[in-house]
Amino acid sequence: MNVKGAVIDRVGGKWAVQELDLVEPGPTEVRIKVMASGLCHSDDHLVTGDIPNLLPMVGGHEGSGIVEAVGSAVTRLAVGDHIATAYLPACGVCNWCAQGMQYICNTGAGMENGFAVDGSPRFRTLDGTPVGAMQRLGTFANYLVTDQAQAVKIDREIPFDVAALVSCGVATGWGAAVNGAGVRPRDTTLVVGVGGVGMNAVQGAAHAGAANVIAVDPVSFKREQAEEMGATHSFASIAEAMPLIHSVTEGQGADNAVLTVGVVDGGLIAEAFAALRKQGTLAVVSIGQNEPGIPISPLELVVYAKQLRGVLFGNCNPTRDIPALLDYYRSGHLRLDELITRRYGMDQVNQAYEDMHAGRNIRGVLVHEH
Structure with missing residues (x-):
């Protein structure tokens, strides 16, 4: 053919x-x-x-x-x-x-x-x-x-x-928040990169009941759209978001974070990891290169019991979750x-x-x- x-x-x-x-x-x-x-x-x-x-x-x-x-x-x-x-x-x-x-x-x-x-x-x-x-x-x-x-x-x-x-994009982003980062009601959730995947991490976090969904992206158009999709706050960088995160968590840090930038490096992973509270979870969706590595302190990882995990396809099961997400769409929840x-x-x-x-x-x- x-x-x-x-x-x-x-x-x-x-x-x-x-x-x-x-x-x-x-x-x-x-x-x-x-x-x-x-x-x-x-x-x-x-x-x-x-x-x-x-x-x-x-x-x-x-x-x-x-x-x-x-x-x-x-x-x-x-x-x-x-x-x-x-x-x-x-x-x-x-x-x-x-x-x-x-x-x-x-x-x-x-x-x-x-x-x-x-x-x-x-x-x-x-x-x-x-x-x-x-x-x-x-x-x-x-x-x-x-x-x-x-x-x-x-x-x-x-x-x-x-x-x-x-x-792809919807299931990956939604699942990264709900399955990967494990967002729960009242959480403070950080989503870094709100393009075609990250925008759905915002929706997933909001759907899971996060009290604060904080979108980070250098592009103002994407930040505006993220707030339309359920983000409670938006910033151009993690550094700019930290005062707000500390103010709503008694200085502890975000409960969880989702990293969905187009191409990631180890420095950004480490920065998002540092934004977490004790036993917080960072779900990494983005693809990047191995060098120069991820500068995370083993002491911080262990003593604060933090979790760093990779997430593929939002840890979703396509035969179940693709129809389920479309049902959410038809019911007005997505x-x-x-x-x-x-x-x-x-x-x-x-x-x-x-x-x-x-x-x-x-x-x-x-x-x-x-």
Whole structure:
């Protein structure tokens, strides 16, 4: 099948729309007519090299669409179903899935190659060159083939642009606050970086009952939007937020913090960690480099019994939590329409990421044509 997709072929390059060949679904796979894709910062990491991947690769992992064809062994989905993509697979039977931790499913191994579990590509150029797919999806293409473990059936009433957001950014941010940081009623919660993920950490913290939800971002537009989404206060830096944090916690520090900046370094992790009270929890969502390390005092870590933890996909289970979050949306407890700052066509992907880097978007959405 001939399709179109936005492809990155080298670190530091530009997205280029190409015609591609798409294979037919295998026994456990489905072909999806992709209707919308979130323009997530994680896809930009392919361009910057912050996440090592094998290139060339079709971008996009935050998507929604319609099932067009199913393999002979598919049991979870049927032709015509509306779906949101799950950028992490949920096989349902490995040790981690069996413990309710689908976000670290064993079948996620090897995703950096962009090829299916069997090691073969689902996209090729018209001359036969293999092309990977971001998270084995490639939602920057108007059609894709993926395993049924990476597509979650959703209600047909949900708009596709909204559904796409829940497949990554919303679940990651919401879950980082609720599952990762463990926000509870009356907490003082610090959210550092309020873009497409952090804005949902704000919503999750507010939903969990935090008395003070403090958003930190250098971009004034994002701070304003965070206060619309449930932040009680906003500041340009952690240092500027500390007097307020101390004033509402009797000098103890925040109960918990979520770090959701685009690219993190060890110094920022240490600064957020220092903002916590005794036995506070810092949930780190952001991707960064190993050097020069994280300058946290082991004495502070142990004597104050603080917790530093990584959080992947908000520690959510896609088969349960994607539909649950969409139910929150339908009941008015989760704001999704307001997250979409602008919609783009496939040939505007580079402009979309320029807008993201300039702080003009909370979340851009690519709307596909067929």
